[in-house]
Amino acid sequence: MRTGLRLLLSALIAIVIGCSVSPPSRFADPRFAPRGRVGGGDPGCEQAKLVSTGGAFPENPRTLAIRWTGYTNFEVVYNGQIILLDAHFDRGSMFPSLGFTAADVKRANVILLGHGHLDHMSDAASVGTRTGAIVVGAPVTTDKLKTQPIDPKQIRTVTGRGGELLEFSGFKVEPILGRHGEPPKDVTAAFDNALKAVAPKPTAEQIAERNEIRQRGTNDPRVVAEGTIAYLITLDNGFRIMFRDSGGTVTDYEKAAMARVGRVDVALVAVSASFLHTLTAQRALEHMRTYKPDVYIPGHHDAPFNGLWRATEPLFQAVKDDHPNIITVSRAYREPICFDTENNIQSRQRK
Numbered sequence: 188m189r190t191g192l193r194l195l196l197s198a199l200i201a202i203v204i205g206c207s208v209s210p211p212s213r214f215a216d217p218r219f220a221p222r223g224r225v226g227g228g229d230p231g232c233e234q235a236k237l238v239s240t241g242g243a244f245p246e247n248p249r250t251l252a253i254r255w256t257g258y259t260n261f262e263v264v265y266n267g268q269i270i271l272l273d274a275h276f277d278r279g280s281m282f283p284s285l286g287f288t289a290a291d292v293k294r295a296n297v298i299l300l301g302h303g304h305l306d307h308m309s310d311a312a313s314v315g316t317r318t319g320a321i322v323v324g325a326p327v328t329t330d331k332l333k334t335q336p337i338d339p340k341q342i343r344t345v346t347g348r349g350g351e352l353l354e355f356s357g358f359k360v361e362p363i364l365g366r367h368g369e370p371p372k373d374v375t376a377a378f379d380n381a382l383k384a385v386a387p388k389p390t391a392e393q394i395a396e397r398n399e400i401r402q403r404g405t406n407d408p409r410v411v412a413e414g415t416i417a418y419l420i421t422l423d424n425g426f427r428i429m430f431r432d433s434g435g436t437v438t439d440y441e442k443a444a445m446a447r448v449g450r451v452d453v454a455l456v457a458v459s460a461s462f463l464h465t466l467t468a469q470r471a472l473e474h475m476r477t478y479k480p481d482v483y484i485p486g487h488h489d490a491p492f493n494g495l496w497r498a499t500e501p502l503f504q505a506v507k508d509d510h511p512n513i514i515t516v517s518r519a520y521r522e523p524i525c526f527d528t529e530n531n532i533q534s535r536q537r538k
């Protein structure tokens with residue numbers, strides 16, 4: 188009995204001590220930056236609300252806040268500027284909600300469209316018009332955009348074949364011609380058919396809804412070799428972000444750009460659509476060996492209407508086996524990932 192009481196007492200003490208220790212911040216800076224209040228009581232680094240839908244900017248303009256919002260949509264906030272990477276928010280009732288709609292996106296400075304498939308650009312015209320943002324894309328993407336209700340003066344067409352540099356307040360953007368994913372048809376057909384047999388069947392209304400959204404993207408075959416743009420974003424203090432919204436093979440243009448800059452701080456890269464982890468990991472390794480990021484944040488891994496997500500853990504393991512120091516980060520929709528941008532590869536090299 189006495190032993191029982193003692194156990195109960197020590198359990199109570201453990202609970203009390205446990206409660207008095209403040210829990211670590213859920214949204215801690217993945218670089219564990221020592222300065223500023225990155226992730227420590229800064230609403231701009233703690234709220235799961237996009238800045239473009241009315242959420243808080245980070246308190247320090249040098250803090251970078253990145254939020255993933257499904258597929259390869261990312262919101263990137265820095266120095267009072269809001270950059271949207273891709274624009275596919277109203278995905279339809281077959282998809283889980285992102286927690287906001289395209290109509291909620293009321294402020295943005297720049298929209299960078301990686302390519303023109305519906306799941307990357309379907310809300311670019313409406314969001315561009317509401318926010319007045321500059322919208323950037325390849326010729327095949329902006330051709331499609333120009334058929335939609337948006338002021339052509341907001342549209343910038345880039346080829347990514349070199350010599351293009353877009354300058355904005357506090358950052359610049361270099362478009363680089365990438366290549367769209369081309370997953371092996373024998374693998375995708377087998378998986379697609381199997382999933383079709385077991386996934387819930389879309390209703391007639393859902394098919395109609397999807398077709399309406401489909402009208403706001405392009406299926407032009409030029410998307411593969413001429414229409415997929417990787418964007419290298421360089422902040423005014425040297426911090427570099429690579430955004431690539433399709434899991435295709437690395438191009439000579441990308442190799443040349445990376446030979447020039449060396450490495451990036453953060454890579455926001457699509458998981459390839461090849462279903463088998465052996466294949467998706469192989470492509471992730473190809474991307475990581477090219478961009479050599481400090482931090483890898485994947486995209487395009489949430490499920491289409493068949494319900495099957497693309498697993499990120501096998502990629503993370505393969506990438507870490509290849510490069511133990513790489514930091515891999517995957518968060519829920521809208522959860523912020525904050526960085527102290529003064530701590531970056533270029534600034535460390537200068538020291």
Ligand SMILES: [Zn+2]
Binds near residue numbers: 302304367433
């Ligand atoms: Zn695509």
